[in-house]
Structure formats: structure tokens, C-alpha cells
Amino acid sequence: MNLTLLGINHRTAPVEVREKMNIPEARLAEAVSDLVHRAGIREGMILSTCNRVEVTTSAEDEVDAESIIRRFLTDHHHCDLGPFGHFFYRLRQQDVVKHLFRVASSLDSMILGEPQILGQMKQAYAAARTVGAMNGTLNEVVNQALAVARRVRRETALGSAAVSVSYAAVELAKKIFGGLQGKTIFIVGAGKMSELAAKHLLSSGASNILVSNRTYERAVELATAFHGTPVPFEHLYEHLSQADIVISSTGSPHTIINKNQVEKLLSARKNRPIFFVDIAVPRDVDPAVNELDNVFVYDIDDLGHVVEANKKQREREAVWAEEIIQMEVQRTLKRLASRDVVPTILALEDRLNRIRAMEMERYQGRLGNLTSEQRQAVDALTRGIMNKILHGPITELKSGAGEPENVALVRLIHKIFGLGN
Amino acid sequence: MHDVCVWMALSFYALGILLIVPSVVRRRPSLSLASLGALGIGLAAHAGALAIEAARLHRLPVTDVRSALSFYAFLVTLAFFFVYLRYRIVSLGLFMLPLVFLLTLISALRPPGSFDSSAFRGGWLLVHISSIFLGYTALFLTFVAAVMYLIQERELKSKQPRGFYYRLPSLKVCEELYYRSLVLGLPFLSLGILTGFVWASRTWKGPWELDPKILASLLTWLIYLVLFSNCVSGVWRGRRAAYFAIVGFAAILVTFVGISLLSGEHGYIPKLRG
Numbered sequence: 154m155n156l157t158l159l160g161i162n163h164r165t166a167p168v169e170v171r172e173k174m175n176i177p178e179a180r181l182a183e184a185v186s187d188l189v190h191r192a193g194i195r196e197g198m199i200l201s202t203c204n205r206v207e208v209t210t211s212a213e214d215e216v217d218a219e220s221i222i223r224r225f226l227t228d229h230h231h232c233d234l235g236p237f238g239h240f241f242y243r244l245r246q247q248d249v250v251k252h253l254f255r256v257a258s259s260l261d262s263m264i265l266g267e268p269q270i271l272g273q274m275k276q277a278y279a280a281a282r283t284v285g286a287m288n289g290t291l292n293e294v295v296n297q298a299l300a301v302a303r304r305v306r307r308e309t310a311l312g313s314a315a316v317s318v319s320y321a322a323v324e325l326a327k328k329i330f331g332g333l334q335g336k337t338i339f340i341v342g343a344g345k346m347s348e349l350a351a352k353h354l355l356s357s358g359a360s361n362i363l364v365s366n367r368t369y370e371r372a373v374e375l376a377t378a379f380h381g382t383p384v385p386f387e388h389l390y391e392h393l394s395q396a397d398i399v400i401s402s403t404g405s406p407h408t409i410i411n412k413n414q415v416e417k418l419l420s421a422r423k424n425r426p427i428f429f430v431d432i433a434v435p436r437d438v439d440p441a442v443n444e445l446d447n448v449f450v451y452d453i454d455d456l457g458h459v460v461e462a463n464k465k466q467r468e469r470e471a472v473w474a475e476e477i478i479q480m481e482v483q484r485t486l487k488r489l490a491s492r493d494v495v496p497t498i499l500a501l502e503d504r505l506n507r508i509r510a511m512e513m514e515r516y517q518g519r520l521g522n523l524t525s526e527q528r529q530a531v532d533a534l535t536r537g538i539m540n541k542i543l544h545g546p547i548t549e550l551k552s553g554a555g556e557p558e559n560v561a562l563v564r565l566i567h568k569i570f571g572l573g574n
Numbered sequence: 575m576h577d578v579c580v581w582m583a584l585s586f587y588a589l590g591i592l593l594i595v596p597s598v599v600r601r602r603p604s605l606s607l608a609s610l611g612a613l614g615i616g617l618a619a620h621a622g623a624l625a626i627e628a629a630r631l632h633r634l635p636v637t638d639v640r641s642a643l644s645f646y647a648f649l650v651t652l653a654f655f656f657v658y659l660r661y662r663i664v665s666l667g668l669f670m671l672p673l674v675f676l677l678t679l680i681s682a683l684r685p686p687g688s689f690d691s692s693a694f695r696g697g698w699l700l701v702h703i704s705s706i707f708l709g710y711t712a713l714f715l716t717f718v719a720a721v722m723y724l725i726q727e728r729e730l731k732s733k734q735p736r737g738f739y740y741r742l743p744s745l746k747v748c749e750e751l752y753y754r755s756l757v758l759g760l761p762f763l764s765l766g767i768l769t770g771f772v773w774a775s776r777t778w779k780g781p782w783e784l785d786p787k788i789l790a791s792l793l794t795w796l797i798y799l800v801l802f803s804n805c806v807s808g809v810w811r812g813r814r815a816a817y818f819a820i821v822g823f824a825a826i827l828v829t830f831v832g833i834s835l836l837s838g839e840h841g842y843i844p845k846l847r848g
Contacts, residue, residue: 310601314740328730328739331746423808426745443731447812455733462735473600 154290154489154560156249157218159226159241160200160207163263166240174230174237176201178276186284188225194218196291200256200277202270204263207256209249211291214564219243246560250294250489251482257302259312260474265467266311271302290489301481308477311470314463319350321459322430322451323357326398329428329449337361339396341389342403343375346432350400351379363396365389367403390414394421400430401437408439415442430456490559494550497563500572501546505539576630579623580644580682586616587651587675594667598741606664613651613671620648620678636703640684647677649711657715657751665741669718698773706766710826712759713798717823719752720816727813749812752819753805760802767795787829794825 161174176184176199188197188208193216200207208226212218227234244252255261257274278295281287287295305311315324323333330336336359340347343366351362362381366372369385376383384392393399393414403409410429418427429450431438436452443450451459513535523531546566553559566572590613597605624645627635635641654670657663722742729739742748774788801818804810810818 308602308604310740325730328726328744329746331744331750424811425808426812446814449730451733458733459735462739466740470601 154246154493155212155214155216155218156209156246156291156294157212157222158207158209158244158249158252159219159222160205161237161240161242162205162207162261165242166237170237170240171204171206173232174201174206174226175203176206176229178280181277181280182284184229185281185286187229188222189284189286191221191225192216194221196281196289197286198277198281198291198295200274202273205256205261209253209291209295211289214560247482247486250297250485251478253294253298254301254478254482254485255475257298258305258474258478259302260305260471260478264316265464265471266313266316268306268312271299271306274302275299290492293489294485297481297485301478304481305474305477309470309474311467311474314466316460316463316467318432318453318456318460319346319353321456321463322350322400323353324463325430325449325451325456325459326354326359326428327357329426330397333358335360336397337363337395339363339365339384339393339399340375340381341365341399341401341409341437342367342405342433343371344402344432347400347402347430348375350430350432354398355379359398361395363392365392394418396427397425398428398430399438400432402431402433403437405433405437406435408435409437410442411439412441412445415445415448419445419447432456490553493560493563494553497566497572498547498550501566501570502543504570504572505543509535509539576623576626577682579619579626580678583616583620583623584675584678584682586612586619587671587678590616591667591671591675594664594671598665598668599737601741609664609667610655610658613655613667617648617651617655620644620651624648634700634704636700636707640681642703642707643677643681643684646707646710647674647681649707650674650677650714653711653715661743661747661751663743663747665743666718666722669721670714673714698769698776702766702769702773704766705762705769709759709761709763709766710830712755712762713819713823713826715755716752716759716819719748719755720819723748723752723816724813727816745812752816756798756802756805756819760798763795763798767791790825790829794822794829797822797825 161171163171166174178201181199181201185197185199188194188199188210193213194210195213196211198209200209208222210218210222212221223234252261253274257271259266259268259270262270274295278287278299281295282292315321326333326336333354336354338351338354338359338361340351340362343364355362362376362379363384364372364376364379364381365384365386365388366375367386369383372383372385375381389409393410399410401410415427424447426447426449429438429442429448431450431452434453438450438452440450440452442448513531520531550559550562550566553562590609593605593609593612596602597609624635624641627641627644631637631641634645636645650670651674654667654674657666723745725738726742726745726748729735729742730745743751770788770791774785797818801810801815801822804818805815
């Protein structure tokens with residue numbers, strides 16, 4: 154096992170460097186192919202997203218993969234890596250395994266727990282596979298990384314709470330209404346933010362949309378885009394009772410929705426809940442409206458607080474995710490190490506057995522006519538010596554399985570017993 | 575054998591509760607499954623205990639305090655499982671299961687009921703007691719749903735999401751659970767109370783209408799009728815309805831536990847015996 158990873162990410166390098174090092178998806182397969190065709194490289198994968206560029210390889214035992222990767226990047230980008238050298242981090246062996254697990258599980262992402270990275274790693278993996286750059290240790294590690302990411306997603310709430318204002322609005326709506334199917338959204342005052350929130354709500358299942366704006370043309374325009382109904386601003390209050398969710402962002406200097414009006418709305422709605430998302434500054438909805446039962450008013454700061462709380466929630470979940478990853482790394486390393494060890498043990502046994510058989514044959518003549526009992530005794534004697542000699546190295550190899558130092562031990566045993574040639 | 579089953583049920587309930595707390599607090603689905611497994615074993619053992627008791631008494635084991643508590647605990651656990659299968663709300667267990675454990679424990683610690691009365695062999699009375707218990711089970715669920723609603727509503731109104739915000743179901747689901755269990759519980763409660771009146775008027779001598787427990791259950795019934803009609807008409811929704819459901823369940827507790835100590839007939843020491 155000789156794993157190496159060289160990379161930059163949003164923490165180590167500014168965007169100018171990341172974009173310079175970026176390898177677009179269309180050229181990914183070709184680039185990986187170039188990488189693994191370099192002498193000494195067995196497998197390779199390139200993960201290139203807007204926040205990171207990472208090249209991972211599995212190489213022949215004695216090969217210095219880092220400089221090969223550096224050369225590859227230099228060739229690929231036709232530029233001297235020198236001035237950017239210090240932005241790169243280099244990881245080896247079990248650190249590579251751990252890093253890939255953390256990246257896939259979105260613990261290394263700029264927004265903790267964001268879901269895109271898993272898809273991006275799947276793409277990188279697929280690109281590497283299509284050019285035959287995945288066939289051994291690295292293949293197993295990346296496969297495992299994807300499985301671990303799925304486990305983290307399943308067993309922790311790392312990705313569950315909304316960490317952007319518009320998604321927080323959707324999340325709150327779901328906490329109030331359960332599903333959003335059949336719910337009506339009323340956009341009051343068409344702006345970029347309300348448009349975005351409405352888009353998220355619609356994609357979460359909300360069905361009807363009403364749009365009102367001081368300039369009616371803009372309302373018509375937005376309503377058409379969302380397959381909704383425009384409402385003239387003068388008729389705002391008549392239509393308000395239809396709405397389950399009101400997203401308000403007018404430029405009005407004072408509040409346009411007050412407690413009295415909402416009380417009337419509630420009786421018209423038979424107390425069905427209403428959710429006001431007030432993203433206007435100054436605010437459109439009188440904060441006193443929140444005192445009414447079955448009415449929930451969130452202004453832009455409130456949404457911000459929810460996002461902050463959700464981020465803290467994710468950080469707490471990340472602690473558990475790290476524990477899962479630590480366990481999985483140990484398990485994977487153990488398996489990889491035993492994969493290294495088992496062939497060595499077999500080769501060692503085979504080697505000694507062959508020596509024994511050769512020597513037995515050589516002394517056949519000198520031993521003369523032995524009875525079958527005597528022959529068995531000699532056989533047992535030589536076998537006994539062989540097993541005694543083997544006992545030490547085999548125990549050592551097995552006990553060290555999973556430890557990084559074992560790689561050196563395996564190499565040493567290969568060397569002194571002349572295995573593998 | 576009966577005692578073995580009861581203690582087994584009790585230990586598995588305890589294990590289930592011990593597992594469900596971290597499964598909700600730390601949100602670990604794998605722990606939830608383990609907890610449900612333990613509760614399932616507990617429920618099976620509990621069913622076994624009730625079956626043995628029923629075989630011994632040749633009737634539904636609900637006529638003395640010990641078996642009545644045990645039977646009620648069994649129904650509540652069963653209800654938890656039904657709701658879980660439909661809604662997958664693990665946090666519900668936090669609110670429902672401690673009661674199960676407490677009732678089963680009290681029941682296990684009590685000596686077995688020694689009296690037997692011909693009165694309890696009558697069909698009316700069994701219908702009365704089992705409908706009352708089914709009603710109480712459903713209305714306990716209404717109570718729990720109301721409590722969960724109030725907590726979640728507070729989280730949403732406070733605009734500072736804390737632990738419960740992430741762990742309790744949406745207001746919609748709380749309301750649905752609340753409403754459905756109310757719709758299910760009220761007919762059983764009504765049937766139980768009516769059969770009780772019929773039985774009492776036939777069997778008891780003297781002014782049965784003035785028995786404190788009968789008056790209390792009448793009051794409870796009225797509370798739930800008012801709640802039901804106001805919910806159906808949409809006048810009460812959300813917080814107000816939830817508070818009233820809590821009042822209703824408090825009335826049940828007073829009727830079930832409190833008045834039992836005062837009422838001759840319902841103190842489980844039948845007057846008729848003398």
C-alpha cells in the first residue's frame with residue numbers, strides 16, 4: 154500500500170489559486186488517464202470542485218508519488234507549480250484514507266454537511282473507473298469512502314437542518330404545516346429574496362402561488378414565471394385569507410399587515426395557521442401579529458437566528474460523524490493491511506517449503522534405504538524446524554496488521570527471504 | 575409464571591426507555607430500532623402475563639386494581655406501537671412510555687386481587703370496563719399529542735430553536751394525532767359511561783347517581799364533548815384546544831385514581847359482596 158494525496162482546498166488556498174488548478178469535468182477522464190500512465194502509478198483519482206482540487210494515487214511500493222503528482226499538475230496546467238507549492242497539502246497512507254472519508258461525508262466542506270460533495274466524489278470515481286484507473290487499494294478506499302458517507306448521512310443529522318435563510322423558511326413551514334402539498338403561497342412585493350424562497354417552497358410541494366406588487370406588471374411577470382395568479386395591490390387584503398404562507402418584502406416605510414387584520418383573517422380561515430415570512434426592512438408585518446395563536450411571524454433576523462442554531466446543531470452532529478469515521482478508518486486500514494500481509498505469509502511458507510523439499514531430495518542418496526518410519530521421522534524433523542523458523546515472522550506480521558509500520562516490515566521480510574522474484 | 579412474565583415485561587420496558595432516551599436526544603436511528611425491539615419483547619411478555627391471568631380468572635383481567643393497571647399499561651404500549659408504525663415518531667415514546675413503566679411497576683408490586691364477585695361475570699360490566707380503558711388509552715394519546723403541540727408551538731413562537739424543535743414532529747402532525755385519537759377515544763368513553771349507567775341503575779341499590787366517581791366521569795365526558803364540538807367546528811385550534819385536552823386528561827386522572835379512594839363501588843371493594 155502506497156497512498157498519496159496532494160491537494161488544495163478553500164482553507165489552504167484563495168480562489169485565484171483554486172480556479173487555476175481546477176480541472177473541469179469534461180477533461181477529468183483524460184487527465185486521470187494521463188496520471189495513471191506515468192511510471193510507478195497504479196491507480197489515481199482527481200476530485201475537482203469549486204472548493205478543492207485533490208489528486209490521489211496508489212503507487213508501486215518504492216515510488217515517490219508526490220513528485221509524480223506535482224509533475225503531472227505542472228504538465229497539465231502548463232505552469233510552474235513553484236509559486237503555488239505552499240498552498241498544497243500532502244497526505245500519505247492512513248491519512249489519505251481518513252481524509253477521503255471526511256471529504257465524502259462533507260466534514261471537510263465549507264458548509265458542514267452540504268450534500269453536493271458526495272455526488273462530486275461519485276463523479277470523480279466514475280471518471281477514474283472509465284479509464285481503468287481504479288483496480289486495487291484506492292478503488293477499495295474510495296468505495297468505502299462513499300459507503301461511509303452514506304452511513305454518516307443515515308446515522309447522523311449532519312445534513313438535516315437548513316443553513317441558508319431561504320431553506321430555513323421552508324424548514325419552518327414544514328414544522329408548521331407538515332408537508333407543503335396543497336399549500337398556498339402569497340408573495341407580497343416581488344424581490345430576489347422572496348422569489349428564491351418561493352422557488353424552494355414550490356419545489357417542496359406547495360402548489361398555489363399568488364403574487365402582488367405595487368407595480369402590477371412586475372406581479373404579472375413573476376406570477377407567469379411561477380404559473381401563479383397576479384393580484385392587484387389594492388385587493389391584497391381580500392386575497393390574503395387564502396394564503397397559508399405569506400412572503401412579504403415590500404419597500405413600504407411602515408408595516409402593512411397589523412394585528413387587527415390578521416385576527417380577521419384567522420376567523421375567515423377558521424383558525425387554520427398562517428406563516429408570515431417578513432424579509433422586508435423596514436418590516437412589513439407588525440411584530441405584535443406573532444402574539445396571535447396559530448400565527449407565526451419570522452422576520453429576516455429571526456430566520457438568521459434559526460440558521461445560526463441549525464449550524465450549531467450540525468457542529469454537534471459532526472462530533473458523532475467524526476467518531477463514525479474514526480471507527481471506519483480503523484476497520485478499513487485493518488482490512489487493507491491484512492490484504493498486504495496474507496500474500497506475504499503464503500509466499501514465505503511456500504519459499505521455505507520449497508527449500509525443504511529441495512534439500513530432502515538432495516540428501517535422498519546419502520540417507521540410504523530408510524524404513525518408512527524413519528522417512529516419516531526425517532520429514533517431521535525438517536517440517537518442525539521450518540515451522541519454528543516461520544513462527545516468529547508470521548506472528549509479527551499478523552500482530553502488526555493495520556499498523557502503518559507493517560509496510561516496512563513486509564518489505565523487509567520480502568527482502569531477507571528473497572520473496573517475489 | 576405470571577409474575578415471571580410481568581417482571582420480564584417490566585425489565586424490557588425499562589431497557590426500551592433507557593434506549594429511547596439517547597436515541598431521541600442524540601437522534602440515532604439505530605438506537606431507536608434497538609429500543610423498539612426491546613419494547614416489542616416487553617409487549618409480548620406483557621400479553622403473555624395478561625393471557626395467563628385471563629385463563630386463571632376466566633375473564634378479561636380488568637376487575638382488580640393490579641390487573642386493571644397492567645391492562646391499561648399494555649394498551650398504552652400497544653397504542654405507541656400503532657402510532658409509531660403510522661407516523662414514525664420516536665419522540666412520542668419519551669412521553670408515553672414512562673407512564674407504561676410506572677403503571678406496570680405499581681401493578682407488579684401489588685398483591686394479586688383476592689376477591690371475586692359474581693357481579694364481574696356480567697357482560698355489561700366487561701363492556702363498561704374495556705370501553706372505558708380503550709377510551710382512556712386514546713385520550714391519553716390526545717393528551718400526549720397536546721403536550722407535544724404546546725412544546726413545538728413554543729419553540730416556533732420563541733424563534734430560538736432548541737432541542738425539541740429538531741426532535742418533535744410538526745404542528746400539523748401533532749394536531750392530526752390529537753384529533754384522530756380524540757375522535758377514536760370519545761365514542762369508547764361514551765359507550766363505557768353509558769353501559770356503566772345502565773349497569774348501575776340495574777344493580778345498585780340506593781342513589782347511584784350520587785356516587786362521586788359517576789359524577790366525576792360525567793364531568794370528564796362533558797369536557798371532552800365540549801372539546802370535540804369546538805374542534806370540529808374549527809372554533810378551537812392549536813393552543814387552546816391543546817390546553818383543554820390537558821384539562822380533560824386531568825379530569826380522567828381525578829376520576830380514575832382520585833375518586834376510586836372515595837367511591838365505594840369503584841374502590842374495587844364491591845358493596846354488593848356484603
